[in-house]
Amino acid sequence: MHPEMEQIRCAIVRGGTSKGIFLRANDLPADPARRDAVILAVFGSPDIRQIDGLGGADVLTSKLAIIGPSSKADCDVDYTFGQVSFEKAFIDYKGNCGNISSAVGGFAIDEGMVRAVEPVTTVRIHLTNSGSVLTAEVPVKDGKARISGDFAIDGCPGTGARVTLDWSGVAGGITGKLLPTGKAKDVFHIDGREYPVSLVDAGNPLVFIHAASLGMKGTESPAEIEGDAALMAVIEKIRGKAAVLCGLTDAPENAALQSPYNPFFAIVSPPADYTAINGKKVRAGDADLVSRLLFMLKMHKAYPITGTVCTGAACRIPGSVAWEALGERGKQARTILIGHPSGVIPVEAEAREAPDEPGGVAVTRLGVYRTARRIMDGYVYVPKASC
Known part of the structure; x- marks a missing residue:
C-alpha cells in the first residue's frame, strides 16, 4: 500500500458501444460527497483529457457503474449509473445508461454476486x-459470462455473445410518466419560432424533434451538427425548456449545469440514404427512421440503449414526433430499425391500446440486444489528498 494513495478495486468494462469504470459499492465511502471526490479522482476529472485518471476523455467512455447487493427483495444487484463530466467536478446521476447496463449482469456473475446458470x-x-427494474439474459459457460459469439452491433468492432435486455418496466422511471406533459406532442415557442416536440420517458426522458424543424436533413454527421454553433444553441434552449417540464432543472438556462445528461435530444427524420461515420453505407430500406441524438451537450457517435428504448416507445405513440417520422414498415413490425451515425440498431417495441393512459397506449415490450466484455481489472490508485 502506498502511503500517499488509496488502493481501490476496479474494472474497465465495455458494454455495447460504451465503456465504463465498474466499482463495488462496498469499496467506496458511504458519505456521498467523499464518494464523489474519490470517483472524480479515479476518472481524472475535471480535465478535458482526464490525463491523471482512467477516464477516456469522451462522453462514451467517461461512465461509471457502482454495483452492490440489491436493496430490493426481487432483484439480484443494485446498479447506480453516473455520467462523469470531464469539464466540471460533477457526476450526473439523473438517468440510466443502457449500454453500460448491458455489462452489469455479466459483471455480477463473474464477481460471484449472482449464481451462474448455464x-x-x-x-x-x-x-x-x-x-x-431491468432484466438481463446473459449467456454463461463454465461459471462465467460468455464473451465469444456471432452477434455484431454497429458502433463496436467484432462480434460477441448476445445479451438480451428487457426494458419493458422502465416507462416513466425518471419523471413518473411515459408522457411527462401528458401529451403526445407539444409546441415550444422559442425566439419567435415554433418547435413541435414530443417528450417521452422510457429508460431516460427524451425530447424528439423533426429534423426539418431545425432546418436539417436528418442525415448529418455528429461533427457537422456540433460544428454549427447556432444550431447547438437552439438545441440547448429547446432541451432546457424540456428539462424544466421534466422536473430536472429550475430554469431552461440552468439545464446545462444542473441536468446536462437528461433529457436526451433526438433529431428524427424519415428513412434516407446516408454514409455512417465508419464509411458504411446505410440505405433508406435498412432503417425505419433516422435519428441523431445528443446527450451531455455532445452528439452521440452511435445510439444509446436508453435512447433506443425510448425511441421505440415513442414510435408506438400515435401522433408523437417519432411516430410521424416512422416508416410504414416500422409501424407494422414488432422490431423497429433506427438509423444512427454508426449504422442501424434494432429495438423490439410493442404496446397495447390503453384509452385511460396519456397517448392512448401502454408499452408492453422494449427489448434490445448488446454484447459486453471485461477489459481489465485490478486496482486504481487515488491520491489521499483528493479524498
Missing part, C-alpha cells in the same frame, strides 16, 4: 437512478 443466467437489476 446456458443463460437471468439477472434482475435494480436501476437505483430511477427505481426501475
Whole structure:
C-alpha cells in the first residue's frame, strides 16, 4: 500500500458501444460527497483529457457503474449509473445508461454476486437512478459470462455473445410518466419560432424533434451538427425548456449545469440514404427512421440503449414526433430499425391500446440486444489528498 494513495478495486468494462469504470459499492465511502471526490479522482476529472485518471476523455467512455447487493427483495444487484463530466467536478446521476447496463449482469456473475446458470443466467437489476427494474439474459459457460459469439452491433468492432435486455418496466422511471406533459406532442415557442416536440420517458426522458424543424436533413454527421454553433444553441434552449417540464432543472438556462445528461435530444427524420461515420453505407430500406441524438451537450457517435428504448416507445405513440417520422414498415413490425451515425440498431417495441393512459397506449415490450466484455481489472490508485 502506498502511503500517499488509496488502493481501490476496479474494472474497465465495455458494454455495447460504451465503456465504463465498474466499482463495488462496498469499496467506496458511504458519505456521498467523499464518494464523489474519490470517483472524480479515479476518472481524472475535471480535465478535458482526464490525463491523471482512467477516464477516456469522451462522453462514451467517461461512465461509471457502482454495483452492490440489491436493496430490493426481487432483484439480484443494485446498479447506480453516473455520467462523469470531464469539464466540471460533477457526476450526473439523473438517468440510466443502457449500454453500460448491458455489462452489469455479466459483471455480477463473474464477481460471484449472482449464481451462474448455464446456458443463460437471468439477472434482475435494480436501476437505483430511477427505481426501475431491468432484466438481463446473459449467456454463461463454465461459471462465467460468455464473451465469444456471432452477434455484431454497429458502433463496436467484432462480434460477441448476445445479451438480451428487457426494458419493458422502465416507462416513466425518471419523471413518473411515459408522457411527462401528458401529451403526445407539444409546441415550444422559442425566439419567435415554433418547435413541435414530443417528450417521452422510457429508460431516460427524451425530447424528439423533426429534423426539418431545425432546418436539417436528418442525415448529418455528429461533427457537422456540433460544428454549427447556432444550431447547438437552439438545441440547448429547446432541451432546457424540456428539462424544466421534466422536473430536472429550475430554469431552461440552468439545464446545462444542473441536468446536462437528461433529457436526451433526438433529431428524427424519415428513412434516407446516408454514409455512417465508419464509411458504411446505410440505405433508406435498412432503417425505419433516422435519428441523431445528443446527450451531455455532445452528439452521440452511435445510439444509446436508453435512447433506443425510448425511441421505440415513442414510435408506438400515435401522433408523437417519432411516430410521424416512422416508416410504414416500422409501424407494422414488432422490431423497429433506427438509423444512427454508426449504422442501424434494432429495438423490439410493442404496446397495447390503453384509452385511460396519456397517448392512448401502454408499452408492453422494449427489448434490445448488446454484447459486453471485461477489459481489465485490478486496482486504481487515488491520491489521499483528493479524498
